[in-house]
Amino acid sequence: MKIEIDNKTYDFNQNETILDVCRKNNIEIPTLCFLKEICHEANCRICMVEVNGRLIPSCSTLAQQDMKVITKNAKVFNSRKKTLEMLVSNHHKDCVNCQKYGYCTLNKLFMQYNVTESKEFYKKNSTQIDDSSPCITRNNNKCILCNRCQKICTQTQSVSALTKQERGFETFMGCAYNNGLRDSTCVGCGQCTLVCPTGALVEKDETKLLTQMLSEKENILIAQVAPSVRVSLAEAFGENIGTFDEGRMVSALKKLGFKYVFDINLGADFTVVEESNELLENIKNNKKGPLFSSCCPAWFKFLQNFYPDYVNNLSSCKSPTEMLGAIIKNYYAQSQNIDVNKIKVVGIMPCTAKKGEKERGEDVDLSLTTRELARLIKQKNIDYLNLPHEKFDSPLSTYSGAGLIFGTTGGVTEAVLRRTIKLLNPQSNQIEFLDVRQGKGRKEVDVCLGETKLKLCVVSGLKNARELMEDIKSGKKEYDFVEVMACPGGCVNGGGQINVDYDKIDIEEVKFKRANSLYEQDKKLKVRNSSDNEIVQQIYRDFFIPSPNKCDILHYHK
């Protein structure tokens, strides 16, 4: 089928919108509320194009045979400009101080359409900033009511913390009863901060806390970096989506003033060992009910909020970052003879929810997101792209491929499988479990471990988790092990990762590229099973095995 856009003819398929056709052919159309598959309500009115003399929203109008579309003329330009003028007239423009500066779609459009401050007699709505949540800061004075956050929170995550309140000019995005996010059902996953086109929803900024810690000279600052950060950070400096970059990241952290930079991949290897032990124990004892993975704090919160009866099914294992923190503060401090009180462990995470985890564990002193790290690097005027490539500090940095792939959905399961299969069946050489990798939000796998058959389930995205829980609750499904990551696609698409321009790339592609980058690296590694990690072996040999109750530091107290 053919459609005419700006006097040129293009092919299109059934069910494609005008915007789809334009994007495919690199015809630029701005969007604010549109998000492929997630939000297509046509409420922002920025994507208007002209058809038959009338303005229509291209994001949700299907292309039709012989339709004549104009994307660029005075009428279209003026319409978009007016829409932006309307938005700016109710927007607290504080761009240079805004956490979204540089990533803000709205700001980009203001510049593109030459929109300046509006008339002085236009009254702006003014509300208090909501910083009640330990993870997310909400500033409604910057909200343009695009509705993306509501869609992602309600549909993708099934949390429904954010909904529209009031109506007309007074409409605002908020929580029920106008509570703060802390008193809502919010689980802190931060997906809303990924999609918000403005600075209205951002991670709670804790860069100042870090600067403070760095300035206190007696502190020994240790950074530890989560697996998926290394495939996102470089994007902030113009590299391609999913670029694998450990060297310059370590280098930048050192420049910021960290004394040591360790790798949470190692922590993940410990988690694999402990969690698979727990699973094997369960099998041995014939313990019923699924064992839930526990590394995702938003998932933990989700269970607490919506399925409190199942909290006990969570693995007692701490998350990789907490495990590594515990190892640093116990084993490492002891072996290096450092006063624990001087050690400050800072996690660099793809995750906003980790900021709330502090309330659960005590071994990590501060959690910063990938975005905050990128911002700090820019603030400190570090020329990231030209940094030398440095290595993580030993000894807490040797990792196996199993630890690395924790950064994507299915990673935990695959890592646990790599180890358990080997344990139960030493001849087995199976390393890759493609069935559990990216793709659908919920995957079920049956594996044979010797005589026992295991039913596993891998879930990412909380709507899928809710469906899973309903199935478990109603008895429709039974599993032995369930891995849940709150963010769709796992931590690679975590709520704290670098913001990307969804006008240019779909969320699905972002997930895929970053995850793929981890898998590629995993393939290159010699050691891909956590048990084979020599540092893991060494620490167990020297520290945990001689006094087994020390293992408690790797677990939450139930």
Next chain:
Amino acid sequence: MKFEDLNEIKKKNISFQKKLKNQKNNFILSIKDDCKTKLENITEYIACDGYFALAKALLTMNRQQVVDEIIKSDLRGRGGAGFPTGKKWELCKNQESEKKYVICNCDEGDPGAFMDRTIAEDYPHAILEAMAIAGYAIGADEGIIYVRAEYPRAVERLNQAIVDASKLGLIGNNIFETKFCFNVSLKLGAGAFVCGEETALIKSCEGQRGEPKLKPPYPAERGYKDKPTLINNIETLANIPKIILNGSDWFCSLGEENSKGTKVFALSGKVKNAGLYELPIGATIKQLVYECGGGVLNDKQLKAVQMGGPSGGCIPTKFCDTKIDYESLKQLGAMMGSGGVIVMDEDTCMVDISKFFLEFSVDESCGKCTPCRIGNKRLHEIIQKICEGLGTLSDLNELENLANYIKDNSLCGLGQASPNPVLSTLKYFKEEYLEHILEKRCRAGVCKKLTKYNIMHDKCVACSLCFKICPVDAIYLDDDGKYTIDQNKCIRCGKCKASCRFGAIERK
């Protein structure tokens, strides 16, 4: 029930029909205050041929024939847009789906309009009958009446009607011993104007926030619970039984070339006899205002009529002979809307009136799309500025730009129509805007900041009447022994001017 049973009930109560016949029977609904043809009671309704149209449709016509009859009648939707009803039915009928719905729109959010309420209160059975006919025609077995909760009597009577009709088996299963089943329930709306918009109404029915949705897909394709849904206004439906019973030719004999039938208007404002009037479509504005309404209050000059509810347009007196039909009104920048007509006399400030109507749109916007949510507020602020005498010519320019922007870019009918009062007054009464801006004058004396009362000392006889009547003691006797107004105290109520018997007080 069988058809014979229905006939039996009619015969028993035929005396009631005779009684009615003696009264002047106006048109279709016979809505007129002095004519008590209320048919809320089921036996009385049956005595007046009630449910015979349903019987006729079910027993003698197939589905296509019913739809064809409505198409031939040229009936157009009375909810505002005037969409051909038959066409809508056909579209619904042709949808492949196991489940379909019929929804009756009785949200009626226009201020000052109460024809839908009257119909629901007085003719609840006609609505049930029409919905069942519609259900039969399009293949739906479930109907929903969406009525605002502020109409408790309508709710009560509709509920009673459902109970009574179900008892007799006129709705429910196997109606007239055919296989046709049709059940009706009520949904109460909380009174948001925008919930009258069909897609918002559906969302509200589903228990969601009442926000309109982009069309297409139309409700006829994907409506309530994503199933094909026929939404008709209650007045549209009220016409159906008579069309089926008397035939489309009878219906076509009323009304205009391209708009058939009658329409109920809610006449209000500065008119002697405000109220509901049913007129054949194509009657003129003059007829409505002077023949039905008895002319302008206090015999003042007619300045304009506002047609089509809060987002309609103001039509100046010179178009008084315009026929009231969908096309003619649209050409003038107004619309039929739901049939609200507000009469304005010479004391009306057209700038102020457009501000007034805009206020309604600002309050009732659902807040979903940018042009309506923010644009209308800005429009209001600009007019406010002009009314306060602070407006500039560039404001006037911006007013027009913005109004057109909102009209062209809003998502639903509310936003698209909300600038109509502004655009129509700009078109027909631009000089008043210019007076406000350039001369800082409001000729109607409505905009307080632009109005000043002054006592002309050469005419003042110092009778002290104004002094006594002024509610804020702004008038004092000055050294010359004449009365003077303290402009700082004056609230521009105009009472002094009205009281002065010597014409000594002027308004500037």
